[in-house]
Amino acid sequence: MRRNALTYITLVIGAIFFAYPFLWMFFASLKPETQISELWFMSENLSFKNYSTVFAKIPIVRAFFNSLFVSTAITFSVIIFGSIVGYALSRLNFKGRDLILFLILFTMMIPFQITLIPTYVLIVKLGFVDSYAGLIFPAMMNSLAILIFRQFFLTIPQSLIESARIDGCNNLQILFKIIIPLSKPAVATVGILTFTSSWNEVLWPLIVVRSEKFMTMPQLVTIFVVGGQAGSQLGVQLASATLLALPIIVAYVFFQRYFIESLARTGLKE
Amino acid sequence: MSRVESKAGYFMVMPYFVYFAAFVAYPLFFSFILIFHRWNIVTPMEFIGLKNFVRLFRDELFFKAIINTLIFLSIHIPLQIVIALFFANLLNKQIKFRAFFRALYFLPVVVSGVVITILWQQIYAYETGLINQMLLGLGFKKIPWLVSPEIAMPSIAVMATWKNVGFYIVLFLAGLQSIPNELYEVAEIDGASNFQKFFRITLPLLNPTVVLVVVLSTIGGFSLFIEPYILTGGGPLDSTLSAMLYIYNQAFYFNHMGYAATLGFFFAMVILIIVIIQRKFIEREVY
Amino acid sequence: MKSFLFLFILFFVFGCSSDRKNAFNQANKKLTYWCAPNPEEIELAKILVDKWNRLHPEIQVEVQALPAGQSSEEVLLAAIAGGTTPDVCSNIWPGAIAEYIKAGGLVALDEFEDFDSLISARKIPVDLLESFRSKDGHFYQLPWKTNPVMLLYNVKIFEKAGIERAPRTYSEFFEACEKIKELGIFPGYTDIRPIWWQRFFDFYPFYIASSGGRTFFKGDDLDIDYEIAVKVFDFFRTCFKMKYFPITNFQVDPFLSEKIAMRFTGPWTITYLEGNKPSGFEYDFAPIPVPDDYQGKVYTYGDPKNIAIFSTTRYKREAWEFVKFLVSEYSDSLLLEICNQLPIRGDLLENKKFADYFNRNLKMKIFAEQAPFTRGVDEVVEMKEVFDAISREFEACAVYGAKSPDEAVKNLIKRTKVIIEWSK
Numbered sequence: 001m002r003r004n005a006l007t008y009i010t011l012v013i014g015a016i017f018f019a020y021p022f023l024w025m026f027f028a029s030l031k032p033e034t035q036i037s038e039l040w041f042m043s044e045n046l047s048f049k050n051y052s053t054v055f056a057k058i059p060i061v062r063a064f065f066n067s068l069f070v071s072t073a074i075t076f077s078v079i080i081f082g083s084i085v086g087y088a089l090s091r092l093n094f095k096g097r098d099l100i101l102f103l104i105l106f107t108m109m110i111p112f113q114i115t116l117i118p119t120y121v122l123i124v125k126l127g128f129v130d131s132y133a134g135l136i137f138p139a140m141m142n143s144l145a146i147l148i149f150r151q152f153f154l155t156i157p158q159s160l161i162e163s164a165r166i167d168g169c170n171n172l173q174i175l176f177k178i179i180i181p182l183s184k185p186a187v188a189t190v191g192i193l194t195f196t197s198s199w200n201e202v203l204w205p206l207i208v209v210r211s212e213k214f215m216t217m218p219q220l221v222t223i224f225v226v227g228g229q230a231g232s233q234l235g236v237q238l239a240s241a242t243l244l245a246l247p248i249i250v251a252y253v254f255f256q257r258y259f260i261e262s263l264a265r266t267g268l269k270e
Numbered sequence: 271m272s273r274v275e276s277k278a279g280y281f282m283v284m285p286y287f288v289y290f291a292a293f294v295a296y297p298l299f300f301s302f303i304l305i306f307h308r309w310n311i312v313t314p315m316e317f318i319g320l321k322n323f324v325r326l327f328r329d330e331l332f333f334k335a336i337i338n339t340l341i342f343l344s345i346h347i348p349l350q351i352v353i354a355l356f357f358a359n360l361l362n363k364q365i366k367f368r369a370f371f372r373a374l375y376f377l378p379v380v381v382s383g384v385v386i387t388i389l390w391q392q393i394y395a396y397e398t399g400l401i402n403q404m405l406l407g408l409g410f411k412k413i414p415w416l417v418s419p420e421i422a423m424p425s426i427a428v429m430a431t432w433k434n435v436g437f438y439i440v441l442f443l444a445g446l447q448s449i450p451n452e453l454y455e456v457a458e459i460d461g462a463s464n465f466q467k468f469f470r471i472t473l474p475l476l477n478p479t480v481v482l483v484v485v486l487s488t489i490g491g492f493s494l495f496i497e498p499y500i501l502t503g504g505g506p507l508d509s510t511l512s513a514m515l516y517i518y519n520q521a522f523y524f525n526h527m528g529y530a531a532t533l534g535f536f537f538a539m540v541i542l543i544i545v546i547i548q549r550k551f552i553e554r555e556v557y
Numbered sequence: 558m559k560s561f562l563f564l565f566i567l568f569f570v571f572g573c574s575s576d577r578k579n580a581f582n583q584a585n586k587k588l589t590y591w592c593a594p595n596p597e598e599i600e601l602a603k604i605l606v607d608k609w610n611r612l613h614p615e616i617q618v619e620v621q622a623l624p625a626g627q628s629s630e631e632v633l634l635a636a637i638a639g640g641t642t643p644d645v646c647s648n649i650w651p652g653a654i655a656e657y658i659k660a661g662g663l664v665a666l667d668e669f670e671d672f673d674s675l676i677s678a679r680k681i682p683v684d685l686l687e688s689f690r691s692k693d694g695h696f697y698q699l700p701w702k703t704n705p706v707m708l709l710y711n712v713k714i715f716e717k718a719g720i721e722r723a724p725r726t727y728s729e730f731f732e733a734c735e736k737i738k739e740l741g742i743f744p745g746y747t748d749i750r751p752i753w754w755q756r757f758f759d760f761y762p763f764y765i766a767s768s769g770g771r772t773f774f775k776g777d778d779l780d781i782d783y784e785i786a787v788k789v790f791d792f793f794r795t796c797f798k799m800k801y802f803p804i805t806n807f808q809v810d811p812f813l814s815e816k817i818a819m820r821f822t823g824p825w826t827i828t829y830l831e832g833n834k835p836s837g838f839e840y841d842f843a844p845i846p847v848p849d850d851y852q853g854k855v856y857t858y859g860d861p862k863n864i865a866i867f868s869t870t871r872y873k874r875e876a877w878e879f880v881k882f883l884v885s886e887y888s889d890s891l892l893l894e895i896c897n898q899l900p901i902r903g904d905l906l907e908n909k910k911f912a913d914y915f916n917r918n919l920k921m922k923i924f925a926e927q928a929p930f931t932r933g934v935d936e937v938v939e940m941k942e943v944f945d946a947i948s949r950e951f952e953a954c955a956v957y958g959a960k961s962p963d964e965a966v967k968n969l970i971k972r973t974k975v976i977i978e979w980s981k
Contacts, residue, residue, distance in 0.1 A: 018432070039404065085282065110298070111537075111541045117304065121304070200381075203518075222499070234398075237391075244384060260372065312634045524941060529979070
């Protein structure tokens with residue numbers, strides 16, 4: 001009994017350790033500038049003034065929709081193409097199959113540091129700088145997603161596929177009408193992984209996008225805080241950070257089980 | 271399992287092939303060209319042979335950046351493993367609300383690094399930061415978390431651990447739960463202490479997870495960019511200059527595309543070598 | 558047939574009159590002129606272009622401001638590469654001109670036969686003029702305006718501290734700092750962020766001040782004066798070590814709020830100070846302090862901006878006429894009045910046309926006296942990275958005291974050589 005108490009206490013301390021900073025950040029963004037460094041949340045002078053400043057100074061709503069659009073587009077693309085390629089690699093026989101598998105594994109091995117600059121040059125040459133295309137195209141397919149789908153599809157009983165073929169379905173129909181509905185865990189995993197990582201991605205947008213019109217949300221907040229537009233108003237900076245955290249936290253509150261399981265599953269896959 | 275020889279396979283794989291050609295093969299190929307040129311994108315490329323490499327080997331700042339990254343990893347990885355194992359162990363016991371705790375510890379993992387960094391900038395601030403306020407309240411002196419060249423990088427390492435440890439707690443927890451209880455029971459019958467149980471059974475069986483943690487943390491550590499970019503700009507005295515930040519500045523602040531590509535290439539080789547070495551040293555057969 | 562003849566006559570009368578034809582063709586001559594994006598220069602440009610257009614209906618000039626929020630140098634370089642350059646631009650920073658020339662984007666101005674007479678009419682000192690000559694011997698930029706960096710000080714605080722006149726040497730400077738410190742005020746301030754252009758307001762002006770106008774490079778080769786560089790690093794290291802300069806970033810302007818007594822800045826500050834100073838606030842300017850044993854004129858960094866004609870122009874002659882107009886006495890007096898910036902001419906204080914302005918703006922007199930003794934940056938492509946290296950050494954040696962001035966200069970030379978070797 002005593003040992004359990006110690007365990008619980010430690011866990012609670014840990015919980016405070018991980019949660020308190022977020023709570024502090026939210027309340028600090030509501031406080032007047034002079035009270036920000038106080039440790040306790042409450043204060044008599046809470047107001048949303050800093051948030052109005054953020055909305056007035058930067059197009060954060062547009063950035064939110066940019067991020068939403070780009071991340072959704074990327075996620076859809078990765079799921080669709082990932083499942084198509086994963087299906088072909090797991091259930092079809094054709095000459096280049098092993099070569100493609102090798103290329104996929106090879107791609108995963110390459111550190112991005114080497115392709116970053118040349119990919120940027122390619123985007124410039126294609127005229128995709130400052131555009132959604134520049135943000136979406138380089139992320140349209142993902143080797144890990146392909147492998148996850150392939151792995152999962154290998155477990156689908158052949159009989160199901162055979163009977164669908166006898167019914168006259170072509171490959172794409174088999175994939176989308178039969179296999180995908182059976183692969184919800186894989187789709188969820190790939191979907192959540194892709195969406196989260198593309199939403200949080202900030203280095204690539206910083207490189208490819210210079211115009212505020214196309215900036216993603218993390219990028220806009222970064223430039224806001226680093227570039228001095230927030231001046232030295234800490235409250236305003238924290239408000240922008242809170243706004244940035246909000247969408248993912250909301251999604252997390254509803255879907256946290258899927259988040260955790262998806263990310264854990266990929267770890268185990270390795 | 272029979273597989274039908276299928277031309278459809280070609281067509282289904284074609285999109286990936288196009289993507290690979292455009293975003294993997296071409297960049298790799300072009301990087302091999304870029305590293306022998308000087309280019310600011312605006313005016314034509316200039317062939318300069320091996321000059322980029324000559325400069326790289328005389329570039330103290332770049333090597334400092336790599337060493338900074340190694341300092342970061344040397345603190346971040348052990349800290350991560352110890353804390354993750356500790357909490358995973360606790361969560362592995364028979365407790366209620368396990369899902370709640372797990373979810374809470376995992377929260378910083380999914381939140382954007384930008385948010386975490388802005389938040390910790392206030393936690394670490396010298397005059398008005400949370401930690402220093404607490405220290406002052408307890409009668410201690412303020413610590414120059416991000417202002418001292420010696421402490422700045424370790425501070426960033428601690429922040430990165432705070433952000434990512436939840437992920438590794440989950441991984442270790444899954445690993446722990448896959449260890450059959452019988453092993454422990456047998457050991458107890460043989461009179462093994464908790465200490466022995468941990469080091470003889472738990473750790474060896476967790477080895478695959480440990481390797482994973484090390485490799486993923488290493489790759490993450492080598493990508494360190496947004497944290498120094500926001501917190502310190504690489505200072506003070508270039509102690510938090512990460513390799514990616516230096517490469518970014520060379521490419522987009524000074525417009526040295528060729529040199530930046532050379533740095534990226536060299537850095538990628540360093541990463542590959544280190545990852546291979548790590549796997550050799552840490553991986554053990556699990557029986 | 559009759560109607561055809563009628564049309565033919567009409568065409569002949571209205572279409573072929575030679576005067577009209579020339580006027581028609583000449584009115585087609587249009588020049589584009591890009592000016593700097595700040596409001597005063599835009600206003601100046603509009604007035605000048607307006608006057609020119611009225612005087613020269615056959616050569617119309619259209620003025621556009623360079624985009625704000627973007628580095629003008631990058632915009633110009635991109636324009637050169639894309640062939641979208643204007644005919645004339647007046648925001649040419651000498652530090653960037655090396656790249657423009659390399660890309661073949663500029664017209665050699667000394668090829669115009671009245672170039673020399675224009676220069677002598679403006680009485681530009683020879684050594685200052687020479688600093689704008691490019692490596693191949695030609696002039697691709699016409700010296701236009703300068704903003705010398707000088708010492709700004711709070712007159713009232715000096716009085717209170719018992720300082721009789723602005724410090725001229727390092728020793729006098731430190732003495733003054735000691736006296737001001739007793740008042741509980743920081744004597745001086747410079748922004749400690751290791752951003753490359755910050756050094757234009759501390760290290761670089763101090764270096765030029767005591768080098769007799771020598772900059773960092775001779776042609777393509779590093780020609781830094783080791784002793785002077787060491788002395789300058791040592792000066793700033795003392796300032797930070799003795800806490801004459803704070804290691805903080807101020808939220809509110811520290812000079813007007815009397816948290817600091819001195820700083821190093823240019824004439825652009827005057828407009829800001831006049832507009833925001835509390836009542837009773839008095840300030841003045843003085844030359845940059847030099848080492849005690851320095852004899853000779855005190856120079857400084859002038860942040861010059863010059864005028865250039867781009868090689869894409871279709872009307873070289875006309876562009877040159879317009880450029881000459883931009884540096885005429887009329888235009889220069891407007892540059893003074895509207896922008897409070899100094900034209901690069903040697904007769905600022907003798908020329909009657911400007912006398913009225915300087916009588917009304919006494920503080921600008923000091924800058925006018927300093928103007929002939931300024932320098933810009935060398936025409937080296939990697940100037941930005943060289944100053945970045947200086948900033949790193951400055952941070953390590955002066956701000957943090959982690960290196961001796963000797964080590965700092967040695968390291969600076971080493972890294973600069975690596976950069977320059979690579980860029981050749």
